[in-house]
Amino acid sequence: MGRLQSSVGLITGTNITGTVDQLIAISGQSRDRLVSRTETLQQQQQSIAELTASVIGVQLAGQRLASSSSFQSKSGASSNEEALSVQAGNDAKPATHVVRTIQTAATHAVSSRQRFDSAETELGFTGQLKINPSGGFIDSSAELSKLNDGRGVQSGTVRFTDRSGASAEVDFANARTIDDVLQAINDAEVDIQATTENGAIKLVDKSGSTLSNLKVEQLGDAETAADLGLWGIDDASSSVSGLELELPAGVSSLRGTNLSELGGGNGIGPLGNLDIELSDGSSASLDLSSATTTSEIIDTIEAAGLSLIVKYNDAKNGLQIRDVSGGAGNLQISSSDDTASDLGLAADTPDDIVVGKNLSRQTVTTDTLLADMNQGAGVKGSFKITDSTGAVSAINITGSAITTVGGLVDAINDLNIGVTASINDAGDGIAIVDTASGSDPLTIVDTGTGTAAKSLGIAGTATTQDVGGSSVSALVGTQAGVIDVESTDSLSAIVDKINSDGRYGTASIQTNDDGTFSLRVRSNKGGEAGKLAINTTGFGLDLQTESRGRDAMIAVSTDEGLERFIQSSDGVFDVDGAGARSDLITSSSLLSEQTGGASSGSFTITDSAGVTSAVNIKVEGIETIGGLVEAINNLGIGVSASINEAGTGISIVDTAGGDETMTVTDVGNGIAAKALGIAGEASEKTIGGEKVNALVGPGTESTSDDSSGLVFTLKELSDSPITITVAEDTSNIEVAAKTFVDQYNKLMDKVDSLTFFNADTNEVGLMFGSSETQRIRTNFSRMLSGSINGAGELRSIGQVGISFDDKGRLSLDKSKLNEALSENRQQVEAFFTTEDTGLAQRIDDIADRIAGVDGGLLLTRSETITTQIERNGTQIDSMNSRLERERERLLTQFYATETAISKLQSNGTAIDQIQRIEIPS
Known part of the structure; x- marks a missing residue:
């Protein structure tokens, strides 16, 4: 059982604890000196860490000087940034480019002129709506660049003189097609009509005069007239045809489409007379x-002199005649x-417009x-x-290495079952026709994860159809998106059906200014390749093209050289590559060509109803954007994938209508969803004019930002040529040099702060007199002030604008650096970057010796201090234990003394109380 003890002696009144503390303090002086030394060591270690960071800062700045990309950097400047911006990558060549902006890009969009009071009311329409991809158009016009065995047509100016003697100079600088050539001639202020006949340009004099010959004269040194087959025309004739032009492979006419390509490739005709009577009674x-x-x-109908307008219909797959009498x-x-029915024009109508039927230009051949x-x-x-x-x-298309439609037709016909395959009538x-004459229907079903039959339009069960003029049981495929419209369908229902097909276009409901509604269909693909032909049968929507799919186009002359035309589907041009460069994707775009990580890995998709499924790109053998879109749509959960409206990435829309948020999550080490920009939680977006919950790519990285060449972005057309100047860019080198100078000066400031000596107060820095700081100062200053040999013609930092001031600090003269770069950029680069002997490598070597992880001076010193601190800590712990024992001993002694004195006092008191015993005498 313990006893109460007081810090003050109860008997003597002595301050026991205070006395013991003083005695222990005297005994602990050696420990306190050791603690102080340890604290100093810790401060020194912190200072070494700061020094190490400063040395590494100089090292990293030196490595930045060694970056070749800094010396390859280019700058680009546009004289009209609002119309045409420029991005110059490291591989761009210094030059001056003069750019004419010819046309901006457009994505094909079609809307209905017919308007509806409600988007939800049954329309009573019965029939089909077909969305045909580009290729079925009959308004073709040969590209000039592909004529004359690929030599093209040289840009220049030609003078045309009609037979009255009137002349006009026609500049063909902006002409890209034969139609452009004819338009330019027909718009000139001479009575000459230009058309084509038998593969040549034909000029017809309309002046009615014979005062002059019909003439064509080349102006300047260009060979435009000769390239157009019009060289040397000087005839006393009302019409003259030039030389027949050499067409490129796959092109059968200068303008329009050969009649032999119509009717699904079976041709139309032979044609005879077409009788036209207008509403005013005039006829021909x-x-x-x-x-x-x-x-x-069209030319023949126009030449009749009737009050009509003849042209291609809005879908550009048939003809149209308008009565303006x-x-x-x-x-x-x-x-x-x-003739009239073959051309789809037979009519007897009070309307003033006859819209011809689709003439079915063949788009699929055995070679497709x-x-x-x-x-x-x-x-x-x-x-x-x-x-x-x-x-x-x-049929296994991939496994059998079938690459063409003809190969597929042959493979089907070789199956030894009762079917026959051929190109369809359209x-x-x-078309797959059953020839077995059995009792069951012919069926075709996709197997595995493939969608070949569906893509060909032949999946399903055969029905009785007319094929080749015979009624047979068949499945007839088409490349068109076929939308069956029923009488109960509303405008919203038609939109849903189009979007459900989704191969070529996205439909939406357009709200008009008067509160009515119209149908709008926008191509999934931008530019010329995204053109669509949309036709209806059984009902009419009076469709009109809002914007026709077209590529952006510029003409570029580099360093006063010949002009070249460049096209792009989105207005982004890879100029150094002399070809179209676009961030637009298509269904055939390879995942491996997208942002890194998009071509492998797996991710899960959870719709708003909480249903989850997964896509494994590698395992499922998905290689293209289209393949990935199909794989997502085939998951069987409430999501719909497509290429987004801008054509730049994938869009995933939640269709489940649940209460949760749709999410897409990469699995394992994969980053495919992140790379494609579709990872995360869906948010509300407007797609096709409707608000939906969706995730829309692309990824955060853009290939255009990473381009190493020269990229132009066309924003709007300019009336005058734009000058683009590409020059060597010194800004990165300046920044690198300035960073090195600043980091070196910071290092020296740090050294000074740690090694100072104040004679007045005798104060010194933590590392005053240390060999490490002396080595840092000596090694760097000696190297920088000395000669740099073996790194090209330059020998000192002064030659590149870096020098020491009177305080031992570096300064940068940007003017001198730029002068050195201007005079010999390669020698400056060699001075900084030469392996082993360049300035950057020398800096790196010194930094490694001082602050490196393998035996660096500062690291070794820090390790030594760590060892000393640990040893001191052990000693301090031992001394603390000894002092604690001594404290206990002293306290025990003091308390024992108090006890002894207390006993003595007690004994004295007892003695004093003893009474004398008196013995009676």
Whole structure:
């Protein structure tokens, strides 16, 4: 049982604790000196850490000087930044480019002129809406750049003189196609009409005079007239044809489409007379028997002199005639043979416009590549065919290395079951006819994860159809997106059906100024390649093209050289590559060409109803954007994937309508979703005019930002040429040199603060007199003030604008640095970057010796201090233990003394109380 003890002696009144503390303090003086020394060591160690950081700062600044990219950096300046911006990468060549902006890019969009009071009311329409990808148009015009065996047509100015003697100079600088050439001539202030005939340009004098010959003269040194086949024309004739022009492979006419390519490739005709009677009673019978192209049909009708306008229909796959005579009768178009019906123009109508039917230009042949179908999405996978007797066989397109439509047709015909494959009558797909004569229907089903049959439009069960003039049981595919419209469908329902198909366009409801609603369809693909032809059968929507898909175009002359034309689907041009460069993607775009990490890995998608599924890109063999979109759409959960409206990435829209938030999450080490910009939680976005919850790519990185060449971005057209100047950029080198100077000066400031001596107060820095700080100062200053040999012609830092001031600090003369760069950029680069002997390497070597992790001076010193601190700590702990024991001993002694004195006092008191015993005498 313990006893109470007081810090003050109860007997003697002595301050026991205070006395013991003083005694222990005297005994602990050696410990306190050791603690003080340890604290100094810790401060020194912190100072060494700061020194190490400063040395590494100089080292990193030196490494920045060694970056070759700093010396390869280019700057680009545009004289009209609002119209055309420039990005100059490291590989861009210093030059002056003069740019003419010709046209901006456009994405194909179609809307209905017909308006509806409600988007939800049943329309009563029955029929089909077909969305045809580019390739079915009949308004072709040969590109000048591809004529004359690829030599093209040189830009220049040509003088045209009609037979009255009037002349005009026509500049063909902006002409890109034969139509552009004809337009330029026909717009000139001379009575000459330009057209084409038999593969040549034909000039027709309209002046009615014979005072002069019909003449064509080349101005300047260009060979424009010769390239157009018009060189040397000087004839006393009312019409002259130039030389026949050499067409590129795959092009059959200068303008329009050969009639032999229509009717699905079976051709139309032979044509005879086309009889036209306008509403005012005027009429003409036009002989079309010699016409070989659609443009020649239009030319013949125009030449009749009737009050009409003839042109291609809005879809550009048929003809259109408009009566502008203003009469009260009907517009009648007929013929004694099949000419009017073959052209899709037969009519007897009070309307003033006859819109011709689709003339079915063939878009699919036996040579068509499967990879090019579906607007570039391609056809992949395998499918199973079961004929009407139950015989089964299969086609594996990838495994059998089938690459063309012809190869696929042959493979199907070689299956030894009761089916026959061929190009369909419309020339836009293949037809599979059952020849087994069994009792069951012919069926075709995709197998595995493939969608080949669906992509070809042949998946399903055969029905009785007319193929080749015979009624047969068949499945007839088409490359068009076919939307079946029923009488109960509303405008919203038609939009949903188009978006459900989704191959070529995205539909939306357009709200008009008067509160009515219209249908709008926008191509999924930007530029020329995204053009669409949209037709309806069984009902009409009076469709009009809001914007026709076209590529942006500029003409570039570099250092006063010849002009070259460059096209781009989105207005971004890779000028150094002399070709179109675009961040737009298509279904056929390879995942491996997207931002790094998009071509492998897996990710999960959870819709708003909480249903989760996954896509594994590598395992499922997904290689393209289109393949990934299909894989997502085939997951069977409430999401819909497509290429986004801008054509720059993937869009995933939640369709589940649940209460949760749709999420996309990368799995394992994969970063595919992140790379494509679709990782994370969905948010509200406006797509197709509607607010939806979606995740929309692209990823955060852009290839245009990383381009190493020269990239122009066209924002708007400019009336005057724009000058782009690309020059060597010294800013990065200046920044690197300035950073090195600043880091060196910071290091020296740090050294001074640690090694100072104040004679007045005898104060010294923590590392005053240390060998480490002396080594830092000596090694760097000696190297920088000495000669740098073996790194080119330059020998000192002074030659590149770096020098010491009177305080031993560095300064940078930017003017001198830029002068050295201007005189010999390569020698400056060599001075800084030469391996082993360049300034940057020398800095790196010194820094490694001083602050390196392998035996660096400062690290070694820090380790030594750490060892000393640990040793001191052990000693301090031991001394503290000894002092604590001594404290206990002293306290015990003091308390024992108090006890002894207390006993003595007690004994004295007892003695004093003893009474004398008196013995009676």
